[in-house]
Amino acid sequence: LDLLEKKSHGTNHEPNIHDIVENPQKFEELFVRHVETGLGRSMYNCDNLAAYQAASKTIRDALVLDWANTQQRQTIQDGKRVYYLSLEFLMGRAMDNALINLKCETNTRNSLRDLGFNLEDVLDQEPDAALGNGGLGRLAACFVDSLSSKNYSGWGYGLSYQYGIFKQKIVDSYQIETPDYWLKYSNPWIVERHEIQIPVDFYGYVYEEIDPNTGKTKKNWSGGERVLAVAADFPIPGFNTNNTNNLRLWNAKPTNEFDFTKFNAGDYQQSVASQQRAESITSVLYPNDNFEEGKELRLKQQYFWVAASIHDIIRRFKKTHKAAWHKLPDQIAIQLNDTHPTLAIVELQRVLIDLEGVEWDDAWDIVVKVCAYTNHTVMLEALEKWPVDLVGRLLPRHLEIIYDINYFFLQKVQKLYPEDRDLLRRVSIIEEDPKSVRMAYLAIIGSHKVNGVAELHSELIKTTIFKDFVKVFGKDKFTNVTNGITPRRWLRQANPALSALIAKKLEDPNYNYLTNLGRLKELEKFIDDKEFLKEWDAVKFENKKRLAALIKSETNVDVDPTVLFDIQVKRIHEYKRQQMNIFAVIYRYLHIKELQRQGVSIEEIKEKYYISKASIFGGKAAPGYYMAKTIIHLICKVGEVINNDDTIDNLLKVVFIPDYNVSKAEIICPGSDLSNHISTAGTEASGTSNMKFALNGGLIIGTVDGANVEIAREIGEENIFLFGNLAENVEELRHKHFVEGVHVPKTLQKVFAAIEEGQFGNPDDFKALVDGIRDHGDYYLVSDDFDLFLDAHKKVEKTFGHHGGDSDDPAHLQRWVRKSVWSVANMGFFSSDRCIDEYAEDIWNVEPSNI
Ligand code: Z16
Structure with missing residues (x-):
């Protein structure tokens, strides 16, 4: 520790963060060195892209020192470390975030200006690290930010896909997917750890042998195919701290081991080609959100990642603690982000019993204490079930262990409920017909805690999909940690002007409120200050x-x-x-046209019926999801018609922003007056964009679902536009659709009629969408919520008034902007820092490290 102390006071020769923050010459000198020697270019033809790379390298070099120091300190302190296993990390851009967390934005801006560059243009060069689909992946990214910022010792483990989520283009009103080759230019934020190579086996067979030490028979697995996992590390800077954690992503590489049978048969080409296939394991992210395809390559990805991570974790443990396995739960917490890493449970058990010689019961006790599982959905099509024969072929030893886990578990269940024969079938890890492994059940059984991601959702999992497990394990195993978002990215970075205004009002020039978000509450003091409301509104307008x-x-x-x-x-x-949203837009348009036909002028319509608005959509459809693609198509076609109608002035516009991603969200979230979070009640586990919009002063129209419920509680029900049927009534309504048929309200009938008349292009294109509601049971209850949605919109318009953007409309300030301020003042709860503290206390049993 003394040595570290000395190092951090600058006895080493590399410049550290503080040099760069305090000394612009130093930054410029290092920047030029990176351009000239690192990139091999001259300052005369250094474009924005090269500037981005050189600036990033300069900052990264300094960051790496904090990172190395942090890792050494954490190793010496030997506290408990958290490992967050996630198949997705939707990081977005790194440079802007690093400048903010390291507090060197102003300095970098100035230095770059001296060198002839504009910071925003330089930042804009960075491709998003889009290694995730949506909420689940972005949550993982927010969590690693909070782990660092709150001084925890915590690593992320994931995969380094060569292709992130596809890029979406809109061509002729259809979604087109193009590959996201995000590593086209080398990524300055990755520290390649070529020396960290972990062999991972697949296929092969299991055999028994006599353990020479104990004389007992033991199982062994001889793999049939081997690939290497090579580490690529991302240092994760914290805000206002030099605690810098690591995000380790694995790359699949071929081994040097050669298939001599093929080689000897003269098939050198084949032999090399099959080696090269190793890399396909980490080539592409599966682009499904809330849906599992069940592809073999996906299972391979999961095991590859889990095996490498467990090996790495165990290796690190053994360096300090040798074979003191009983200490493992005091040293290590593993959080399973959804069921994707469930094989970690099996792999850890295998390592302990097969490789380390621990007895089954002792090993299992350790595994359960180490692991915890987060559930993110109750939707059945998203729950993973792997065919038993596939698991057995790919991972023969693991399947045996799964069967053993199941056997011991079912014995326990039988003892608890000897009468209930059907219970065994219901809770078995193995589903019959088709025989498959229920990953969620395995995850529950192998974890000491299971959490949902918002209160409503955490209650729902206990009463629906996992209710039998509550019966077996008791309710205390199940807990809730409501999701959160990092205010560094989603307030400070996305909304510099608002975060500065808040800093000013809180008299907090160093933005310390960003790691103490409860302080937003102090904004309530200014709720009657008209000048402040105007300033607030002016920020929104910009x-x-x-x-x-x-x-x-x-x-x-x-x-x-x-x-x-x-x-x-x-x-x-x-x-x-x-x-439902686009149907409501169509309804509005049809009504406007109807009024026009009756001779009502636009001015009169604006006065008596509708305020002017722009309906803004964005989002990706999974490539194989026909209905989702149809929805995009309809939005685009409706936009085409409405935006080209030059008789309605600015009353209505409809746009679909292509390729919604993290860096676009940073512009979109601060720019909303109103955002829609309108899932069928009980289907959206949490939602996190609701938090991003509300934290940026937007109001919410939403259903009583996911985190909307808690947002309403925090900010006050009068400040959110909630509508729609409740989760408790969903089943009954679906049943009613089934027996009585779907009742489509008049309003929605008009919309369907217009679509079927061809007002928005070929009606055949939208047939599935309309029929799904009218004739096929309306599973998502659009018909039941449609009129309630329209009513909620009426309330929105009354509250918003005719703004005009001049910030002087007293009614707008009093009704709308007040709600906006009050909401932000009460959003502190939704910081991911609070989530991480809750996980730390309730699930991981860790404390922040002493820095
Ligand atoms: C995902 O993004 C989510 C759930 C899931 O099972 C799979 C994926 Cl890829 C989302 C939820 O839909 C969302 O409600 C939640 O806020 C988010 O996970 C983070 O918990």
Whole structure:
């Protein structure tokens, strides 16, 4: 520790963060060195891309020192470490975030200006690290930020996909997917750890042998195919701390081991080619959100990642603690982000019993104490079930262990409930017909805690999909940790102007409130300060202009920044009900046209019926999800018609922003007046974009679902537009659809009629969408919630008033902006720092490390 102390006071020769923050010359010198020697270019032809790379390298070099120091300190302190296993980390851009967390933004901006560059243009060069689909992956990214910022010792483990989530293009109103080769230019934020290579085996067979030490027979697995896991590390800077954790992503590489049978048969080419296939394991992220395809390569990805991570974790443990396995639960917590890493439970058990010679019961006790599982959905199509024969072929020893785990578990269940024969069938890890492994059940059995991601969701899992497990394990095994978002990215980075205004009002020039978000509450003091409300509204207006510019450049549609910006951006999914939103837009348009036909002028319509608004959509559809693609198509076609109707002035515009991603979200979230979170009640586990919008002063229209419920509680029900049927009634309504048929309200009938008349292009294109509601049971209850949605919108319009963007409308300030301020003041709860503290206390039993 003394040595570390000395090092951090600058006795080493490399410049550290503080040199760069305090000394612009140093930054410039290092920047030029990176351009000239690192990139081999001259300053005369250094473009923005090269500037981005050189600036990033400069900052990264300094960051790496904090990172190395942190790792040494954590090793010496030997406290408990958390490992967050996630198949997705939707990080977005790293440079801007590093500048903010390291507090060297101003300095970098100035240095770059001296060198002839504009910081924003340079930042814009960075491709998003888009190694995730949506909420689940972004949650993992927020969590690693909070782990560092709150001084925890915590690593992320994931996969280094060569292709992240596809890029979405809209061509002729259809989604087109193109590959996201995000590593085209080498990534300055990755520290390649070529020396960390871990062999991972697949296939092969299991045999028994006599253990020479104990004389007992033991099982052994001889793999049939071997690949190497090579580490690529991302240092994760914390805000206002030099605690810098690690995100380790694995790359699959071929081994040097050669298939001599093929080689000897003269098939050298084949032999090399089959080696090269190793790399395909980490080549691409599966682009499904809330849906599992059950592909063999996906299972391979999961085991590859889990095996490498467990090996790495155990190796690190053994360096200090040798074979003191009983200490493992005091040293290590493993959080399973969804069921994707469930094989970690099996792999850890295998390592302990087969390789380390621990007795089954002792090993299992350790495994359960170490692991915990987060559930993110109750939707059946998203729950993983792997065919038994596939698991047995790919991982023969693991399947045996799964059967043993199941056997011991079912024995326990039988003892507890000897009468209930059917219970055994219901809770078995193995589902019969088709025989498959229920990963969620395995995850529950192998974990000491299971958590949902919002209160409502955590209650639902106990009463629906996992209710039998509550019976077996008791309710205390099940807990809730409501999701959160990092205010560093989602307030400070996305919304510099608002975060500065808040810092000013809180008299907090160093932005310490960003790691103590409860302080937002102090904004309530200014709720009657009219000048403040005007300032607040002016910030929103500037952010809307910034969004309008993005819309213009992406869609070539002009939206007037003074109108209400009504936004729904998230993955496209029937349960999220973008279809209901676009149907309501169509209804509004039809009504406007009807009024026009009756001779009502636009001015009169604005006065008596509708305020002006822009409906803004964005989000990706899984490539194989026909319904979701149909919804995108409808939104685009409706936009085409409405945006080209030059008789309605600025009353209505409809845009679909292509390729919604993290860096676009950073512009979109601060630019909303209203955002839609309108899932069928009980389907959206939490939602996190609701938090991003609300934290940026947008109001929410939403159903009583996921985290909306808690947002309403925190900010006050009068500040959120909740509507719709409740989760408790969903089953009954579906049943009613089934027996009585679906009752489509008049309003929605008009919309269907217009679609079927061809007002928005070929009606055949939208047949599945309309029929799904009218004739096929309306599973997501659009017909039941449609009129309630329209009513909620009426309330929105009354509250918003005719803004005009001049910030002087007293009614707008009093009704709308007040709600906006009050909401932000009460959003502190939704910081991911609070989540991480809850996980730490309730699940991991760890404390922040002493730095
Ligand atoms: C995902 O993004 C989510 C759940 C899931 O089972 C799979 C994926 Cl890829 C989302 C939930 O839909 C969302 O409600 C939640 O906020 C998010 O996970 C983070 O918990």
